[in-house]
Amino acid sequence: MAPPTRPRIVIGLDVGKSVHWACVVTREGELLASGPIPNRENAIDGLYAQYPGALVVVDQVRNIGSLALSRAKLAGMPRAYLPGLAAHGASRLFAGDAKTDERDAMVIAKTALGIPDALLAVADRPPEIEAARSLAAQRDFLARENTRGKNRLRSILLESCPEFEAQADLSDPATLKLMAAVGGPWSISGASPQAVGALTRGCGRAKVAALVEPPNRQAGRARRPSPARTAPFDCSREGYRRTPPRQSRWSPRYPRCSPPTRRAGACSRCPA
Secondary structure, three states, X not given: OOOOOOOOEEEEEEOOOOXXXXXXXXXXXXXEEEEEEEOOHHHHHHHHXXXXXXXXXXXOXXXXXXXXXXXXXXXXXXXXXXXXXXXXXXHOOOOOOOOOHHHHHHHHHHHHHHOHHHOEEOOOOOHHHHHHHHHHHHHHHHHHHHHHHHHHHHHHHHHHOHHHHHHOOOOOHHHHHHHHHOOOHHHHHHXXXXXXXXXXXXOOHHHHHHHHHHHHHHHXXXXXXXXXXXXXXXXXXXXXXXXXXXXXXXXXXXXXXOHHHHOOOOOOOOOO
16 A cells, blocks of 8 residues: 555656646556646646646746746645756666656656655745845846956957056946947047047046047057168178167177178178
């Protein structure tokens, strides 16, 4: 005779986003029903109405499994939760190794019958606790997305203009408003002072000037070639070296090339 603690009927639900797979098993192991049901209130209520008092077991408590549990609570049916690790270990005790919704629902239902100690009770938390949990989860999600967005924006600014990235305060609303309206550092440097001033009204002038100055300074360095780029090349026995334009005489350390080196035209830049 079966122990009185074992339920008469178990409904194992392999929950999904749009469709659940339900497996209904009796205490004797008889399979009453197995098939998909939509994740909708009417469909779930219709399944529960066919087996009143049955134990409802799910593999996920929150998100996609919350509707099935809430409708079971309204129907006055006992509920339980089979953790994922326990379900994965129990699936090895059954024949076959295919990962299908039908097999997973059968594993959930028969494990609830054969190993009731593997089940966890579904706690009935007060609405205030659930609301606080939802708010905390949403806050953590927004914090992660905010950090990821800032890191991505800083990596792009580092590739474009490192000096602008060092001056930009991504937590300042005025800076973000300026970048959203005008663009990146080079667009900001090319914008008119009136447009920049209108977008940053109320912000410190020193901070705005620090944002506009780095691209202009970097662009100025790119337009003005350094003296080393315009210096003539001198050929010596140790290779090519640059000499300042004002130097008119050869350094004793780098003498002229020997005549055998010049005769093949390999050192046409050396003076005669």
